[in-house]
Amino acid sequence: MTNYNDTTYAILGILTTDCKSGYSIKQFIDRSLNHFWKISYGQIYPTLKFIVQEGLAEVQISSNPGKPDKNEYNLTSKGRDVLKNWLEQPMKQLPIERNEILLKLFFGRYQSHKKTVSLIQNYKQELEKRYQTYVAIEQSIMDFNPNDDDAVYWLFTLDYGKRTTKAALEWCEYTLDKLFIKEE
Amino acid sequence: MTNYNDTTYAILGILTTDCKSGYSIKQFIDRSLNHFWKISYGQIYPTLKFIVQEGLAEVQISSNPGKPDKNEYNLTSKGRDVLKNWLEQPMKQLPIERNEILLKLFFGRYQSHKKTVSLIQNYKQELEKRYQTYVAIEQSIMDFNPNDDDAVYWLFTLDYGKRTTKAALEWCEYTLDKLFIKEE
């Protein structure tokens, strides 16, 4: 079976939900997958075209009164097979997060103590916002899709986001403490 | 001041340490920054060339008896300024880790329970290995650079890696439990 890239599989996966147009795919990712996946229109539209070319989905124009027309993409059986096949493949490798903050901190010796502290404080603030976003998404999933077969899995990924973000927050606190002690 | 990309800054930063050639930069990143940064030779060598072009470093050939010659890159004062300036810039945005496992889990509904479990078990195993690697690196930093000004900061980043990895491991355990309950 041909291999596609993860962006293609992500879109294929989303096409199993109610989001079936380029615009709504973007929205879906920004709202629901934001903690571990992001994507731009520059990837979405060409990939959708490619997916149709490969016979993994079919397009039809859907007109909603009072809204601009949109292209609705529906998976073919081949598309569903390709998705399932990918899901069954074992993990390729552990993801490595490129973390700009850690990179700067790594060279912290070349910076003033003050700047290092504010770098981490700023990071902490952003992490707190992110954590709150996760809580909000979690709540909205539980409110609106309580019996949805997908919901269980969506909540698993959110739990992951919450746990790792919390760990990062605790690290911020601990590291700030250490930096204050060092300052004395 | 001109802006460069993070890869350039990462290399600039490493050139402040004892690693001053393309080959040793690669080794350094693989050994010490591996948990939040990775890089290929295909990036390193062209970037080094570019760094010299921009006047941020100077090359000289260094001959070690019994070893192939190597190009030794040393930062110029402009290079050090550029590095310091970057360190002082506030964080651009929170990094988003693209996590293939979470992406698959998100579409877990389309997969057998068994496969989902083994996906997570496999992930857990890899995370355990990673955790042990961090502990080993930490130990070697404490053994070999106990008074190094850099060491404190290097240990901070490792602590981050350990904490978030541990949180991910706990998530694996918790999620596996939930999946077993669901199976009954």
Add this chain to the structure above:
DNA sequence: TGAATCATGTAAAAAGTTACATGATTCG
């Protein structure tokens, strides 16, 4: 009317990976 949102797309540039080529030295 004008801003916000809905909707689709492309072109160019930037960033990153992979595969290859080359050659010296070391060590078992």
Add this chain to the structure above:
DNA sequence: CGAATCATGTAACTTTTTACATGATTCA
């Protein structure tokens, strides 16, 4: 001698981002 390590590099390719262009509809 042959494998491993040290060392430098490039070319082709893939992936992703950014910036732009276009136009409909909604609502204050």
